[in-house]
Amino acid sequence: MNTLFQKFKLNESIELQNHILMAPLTRCMAGDNLVPTDAMAKYYARRADAGLIISEAIIIRPDGQGYPNTPGLFSAAQVEGWKKVTAAVHEKGGKIFAQLWHVGRVAHPYFFGGDVIAPSAIGVEGTVPRMRDLQYVTPKAATVEEIKQLVSDYATAAKNAIEAGFDGVEIHGANGYLIDQFLHHASNARVDQYGGSPENMARFAIEVVDAVTSAIGHDRVALRLSPGAYFNMPADKQDREVFDFLIAQLNNVKLAYLHVGIFDDGMEFDYLDGRVSDYMRKVYQGTLVGVGGFTIESGAKAIEDKRFDLVAIGRPFIANPDLIAKAKRGDELVAYSDEMLTSLV
Template sequence: MTDNLFKPFALNDSIQLKNRIVMAPLTRCMADDNLVPTQAMANYYAKRADSGLIITEATIIRPDGQGYPNTPGIFSSEQIKGWRKVTQAVHDKGGKIFLQLWHTGRVAHPYFFDGEYVLAPSAERIDDSVPRMRELTYTTPKPASIPEIQQLVQDYVQAAKNAMRAGFDGVEVHGANGYLIDQFLHHDANKRTDEYGQTPENMSRFALQIVDQIAQNIGWEKTALRISPGAYFNMTGDERDRDVFEYLLAQLEKRNLAYLHMGLFDDSMKFDYLSGSATDFVRKNYSKTLMGVGGYNAQTGSEAIEQNRFDLLAIGRPFIANPDYIGKLQSGETLTEYNDEMLAELV
């Protein structure tokens, strides 16, 4: 029984989702060379408009946020125009769509934006290279100065405003998976000794400034956040990180995000310093709308909602393999299995 997935869900007074299945944000590296969304991307998203909500692939807020080839942007008027095609196509099919706002921080590479360095909280390099471009080794980032941090916050806000101009129903701030915002939230990447480092309050400051200032401009009902309390991607966990996320969640509890989204590839992962799964840790510390994700199917996701582990279910890879995922669930048709080769093409 998966009936609970097909019940409408109100994110708030202004946004009603027709079901509880959300298309997870999925980087596809298919924007054009000016990082403009294409007609093929509009078609791809429109095919998935029968989900309760689409969250777009991560979209960079400014050039130095880029860490992978052909990831779309939301900082030029051409990009805004390209996204308008996408939102129009999704809305024409009766769907809802949020834009995921991204800066990769130390996971960026100067190669992509012809720059000299990348910005991050501290000069902590990741010992790896860019996926699918292994000749590009990550560089030691430049620790962002206070004015540079303030500019970054402003650029997130501008990107959110641009998203509104492009017709999105809201934005999800990408605070997960080891990228810039997450780098402030974990001791592995944040060694600062100023008001953005060392203590849970300081380490949470950047994330909270971004969501607060975006919400001031576009409204809390349109502002969402994705976080990864458990480090697993481009990041090493530290037991002190728990205090940071307890503080952050207590602060978020006082606000009215549209939803909070888990940044996870696999929700069966356990984290010692969180005493179990990251999702259960967040649920314990945060009572508002929570979106779960990571290795679920309709059955296991429906059970997790039934058990009150989270409220909305995000589905990633199966949506790449099955544009008509929702229709197939409803008709009981067999789903196509995802494999990595499917990333080569937008279907």
């Protein structure tokens, strides 16, 4: 437990006050025009004693929206709204990264009135979360020109994040969303330079990382990945080769960290020889963040066992704004319940 509460140096630019990250938690609480609210600023500030807060996922442009009231980072008003959030966190001595997001084929035209774009015209079954009357639609396969624009838009969002006062960004490349859709055979049937081989399927992710690091510096850029397909994505054993290639390239980038994208770290995938976090630990040489149902105690044990370097904790932070202080004292935590999702506390 002592290690968990010690400082951790991500790089020459950023030092964390402990080894515990607040995981990104979609709350669907943005105001009009997807602008962050004063309530959001108070919510994040109450959790500023985390080593690093990873914000809820923030859409990089209008057609990236797949959930109601998810905040954006593409308008001047949104940037101004996020300035209140980052100032409140910094005033309490915390650090916060913006998680940059485009949901790809699980977007819905209800939110933006245009085409849903994805690597390929392969849809998913189901309905939009919290809006069960909205069925997913078949996406349009993005053209090469549209892909280039997406890369540029990720870089613009990263610059907006820095303008808004964030300490860095985490590119959301996991959990069945846009970047992840390029990385899995079940969602990428392209036959051009963005599909067909590990190198081609990893190209979009690498281009986004390169563009964002060029825009704000590699020391302020992180990435979340889901080598194990499980959320809005069926598995394919061929995916292993894609991630072997991609992570080998990332080893040369010196990211702030690589974040495991998994809801339950106990899940195992035969083509990864077990847990996603253990696979990523074997192939990634930099700072690795574990996530997926950890408690303070199990996270400390995993770090002690060198399974990863930092641990991200999610729902317990919703139930316990003062999670770090309670953990240091050894106090019992308030149990999370789904009813807590209806308000920001």
